[in-house]
Amino acid sequence: MAKRITKKITIVGCGPGAINYITPAGLECIHNADVLIGSKRLLDTFPLIKSGAEKIKIEKNYRPLLNKIILLSRTKNVVILVSGDPGFYSYARLVIEKLGRANCNIIPGISSVQFAFASIGKSWHDAHFVTLHGRQKGIDGLIKAVKKHDTVAALIDKSISLKTLAHELLMAGITKRKIFVCENLSLPDERVREFNPVSLQSADADGLNVIIILNQSCHSERSEESRPYKR
Numbered sequence: 566m567a568k569r570i571t572k573k574i575t576i577v578g579c580g581p582g583a584i585n586y587i588t589p590a591g592l593e594c595i596h597n598a599d600v601l602i603g604s605k606r607l608l609d610t611f612p613l614i615k616s617g618a619e620k621i622k623i624e625k626n627y628r629p630l631l632n633k634i635i636l637l638s639r640t641k642n643v644v645i646l647v648s649g650d651p652g653f654y655s656y657a658r659l660v661i662e663k664l665g666r667a668n669c670n671i672i673p674g675i676s677s678v679q680f681a682f683a684s685i686g687k688s689w690h691d692a693h694f695v696t697l698h699g700r701q702k703g704i705d706g707l708i709k710a711v712k713k714h715d716t717v718a719a720l721i722d723k724s725i726s727l728k729t730l731a732h733e734l735l736m737a738g739i740t741k742r743k744i745f746v747c748e749n750l751s752l753p754d755e756r757v758r759e760f761n762p763v764s765l766q767s768a769d770a771d772g773l774n775v776i777i778i779l780n781q782s783c784h785s786e787r788s789e790e791s792r793p794y795k796r
C-alpha cells in the first residue's frame with residue numbers, strides 16, 4: 566500500500582528539451598521547489614531558476630531514490646523533472662506506484678512523440694508506440710509493430726544504430742516505408758530527416774531520437790528521400 570506523505574510531490578513533464586516548450590504551470594512548480602530531482606540534462610536546463618533548491622541527479626539510483634523522496638517530502642517541496650510527458654515511458658510510473666496517486670501532483674508536458682508528429686505534419690491518433698530506450702532487444706517488437714501497423718513511432722537511444730534498424734527492416738522484407746528520424750527536437754541541433762529502409766542504412770544519428778515509420782500505401786504523398794525538414 567502507498568505510504569502517506571505530508572506534502573504532495575510534484576512531477577513536472579518538461580517537454581522535449583527547450584525551455585520555451587515547458588508549460589507555465591510546470592515552470593511555476595520548478596520555481597517553488599525546495600528540492601529538484603531529475604537527469605543531469607534536465608537539471609542543467611534550469612540552472613538559474615532557484616539557487617536555493619537542492620538538486621538531486623537521477624542516474625542508476627532511481628529505485629533507492631524513491632525512499633529518499635518519501636523522506637524529503639515530509640518537510641520539503643519536492644519536484645521531480647521528467648522529459649516529455651510524465652505519462653509516456655517515464656520515471657513518473659515508478660514514483661506514482663510507490664507513493665500513491667493521491668500523494669502526487671502531475672503536470673503534463675509536450676511529449677517527444679507529439680513534437681515529432683508535429684514536425685512532420687502528421688496525425689498521431691492512430692499511431693502505435695514502441696520504446697527501445699534502454700532495451701536493445703526491443704527491436705523484434707518494433708519489427709512486428711511495423712508489419713502490423715501503418716504508423717509506428719519508436720523511442721530510441723544510443724544503444725541502437727540506424728544502420729542496425731535498417732538492416733532488421735530489410736531482413737524482415739520491409740522495403741517500402743517512409744522513415745522519419747526526428748533528432749534533438751526543439752534543441753539547437755534539431756534535425757528531422759526522411760529516409761526509406763535502403764537509404765536509412767547510411768544514416769547517422771546522435772543524441773535523442775524519435776523514429777516515425779509510415780506505411781507508404783496509407784500515407785501516399787510525394788516522397789523526397791533523405792529530405793531535411795525545416796520548421
Ligand SMILES: C[S@@+](CC[C@H](N)C(=O)[O-])C[C@H]1O[C@@H](n2cnc3c(N)ncnc32)[C@H](O)[C@@H]1O
Nearest residue numbers: 581649650653676677720721749750773774775
Ligand atoms: C525515457 S524516454 C522519455 C520519453 C518522454 N517521457 C516523452 O514523453 O517524450 C526518453 C526517450 O525520449 C525521446 N526523446 C526525449 N526527448 C527528445 C528530443 N528532444 N528529441 C528526440 N527524442 C527525444 C528519445 O527517444 C529518448 O530516448
